[in-house]
Amino acid sequence: MATKKTVGLTAPEPPVENLAHTEPLYDLEGLQTDFPTAKELEKFVFDQTGYTLQLKGRSNKFKYETAMAVLNGATPDAVLLGTENPYLDKNDLVPTEPMKPIPPRPLHIRSHVPVTQFQCDTFPHPDPSWSATGQKCSVLFKKYVDNTITYEIMGPIAQRAVGERVNKFGQKVPEKYEWVDARTGEQVMVWPSGEVTPIGTRLKNFMTKMKIGNSTQWETWIDRDFVIGGDAAAALDNPWNI
Numbered sequence: 151m152a153t154k155k156t157v158g159l160t161a162p163e164p165p166v167e168n169l170a171h172t173e174p175l176y177d178l179e180g181l182q183t184d185f186p187t188a189k190e191l192e193k194f195v196f197d198q199t200g201y202t203l204q205l206k207g208r209s210n211k212f213k214y215e216t217a218m219a220v221l222n223g224a225t226p227d228a229v230l231l232g233t234e235n236p237y238l239d240k241n242d243l244v245p246t247e248p249m250k251p252i253p254p255r256p257l258h259i260r261s262h263v264p265v266t267q268f269q270c271d272t273f274p275h276p277d278p279s280w281s282a283t284g285q286k287c288s289v290l291f292k293k294y295v296d297n298t299i300t301y302e303i304m305g306p307i308a309q310r311a312v313g314e315r316v317n318k319f320g321q322k323v324p325e326k327y328e329w330v331d332a333r334t335g336e337q338v339m340v341w342p343s344g345e346v347t348p349i350g351t352r353l354k355n356f357m358t359k360m361k362i363g364n365s366t367q368w369e370t371w372i373d374r375d376f377v378i379g380g381d382a383a384a385a386l387d388n389p390w391n392i
Contacts, residue, residue: 176221178214191217192236202232242317246309246327253335256300258342264292268371269304270357276303276332287332289353291372299340299373301353303332340373 185191188205195203195217203226205213220226254260268291275285288304313325339350346354357368 174218174222176218178218181214181218181221182210185217188213189236192232195220196236201226202234202236203230204232205230244311244324244327247329249307249329249331252333253337255336256298256338258296259294259298259300259336262294262296264294264300266371266374267292268367270360270367273303273356277330280330291353291357292336293372293374296342297340297344298338298342299350300336301334301339301350302336303334305333307331307333 181191181194185194188208191213192203192205195201199220201220203217203220205217208216216226216230269288270291271286271288273287273289275281275287277285285306287306290302290304292300292302294300308330309327310330311324311326312328314322315325317323337349338347339353340346354368354373357372358366360367362370
């Protein structure tokens with residue numbers, strides 16, 4: 151009589167614990183050993199996470215604990231975040247001078263709108279070096295009800311390299327950049343009394359040289375005469391007085 155052969159069953163082996171998921175990827179000792187300065191630590195955190203941390207000047211305990219937390223998946227507080235790439239050396243940057251402030255409009259016309267305006271784009275640039283190359287600027291003329299005439303240089307605006315130095319890579323770079331900014335803001339050239347300012351005299355002479363038939367651009371487009379009766383604002387807005 152045949153007998154059944156039994157096969158012994160063995161218990162399955164317990165799964166091997168994956169230490170990579172139970173232990174932090176980075177610890178304080180490793181970071182302090184490999185990155186002894188805040189700059190090096192900032193670069194490493196940036197490479198691994200994309201975050202730019204501001205760690206310079208902070209206590210060693212705080213900065214390494216912060217870096218470790220971010221490297222292990224924490225989101226840094228907004229006050230710890232920087233905006234500049236940590237690999238960027240400010241000493242290698244070419245500084246740019248700040249733009250000059252634009253003067254405000256003359257006080258007596260701030261609440262008024264012009265009755266006419268004309269823009270001329272053929273004025274020589276006020277900067278001597280740019281003017282020498284034929285660069286032009288745009289001047290906007292405005293006339294108001296009280297006979298005030300103003301001018302305003304609208305632009306252009308550009309940067310110009312100044313000086314020269316050799317950076318740490320042996321490359322020649324400018325010492326700085328400055329703005330070639332011709333803008334003046336709106337300025338009075340003819341007062342309501344008819345008095346013409348010195349710059350106004352020069353601008354008027356320039357525009358008088360530009361002929362339009364038997365007249366000039368100054369007379370045709372800028373210093374035009376207007377008949378204003380009754381309510382000046384209404385007369386300007388509605389010539390039919392409806």
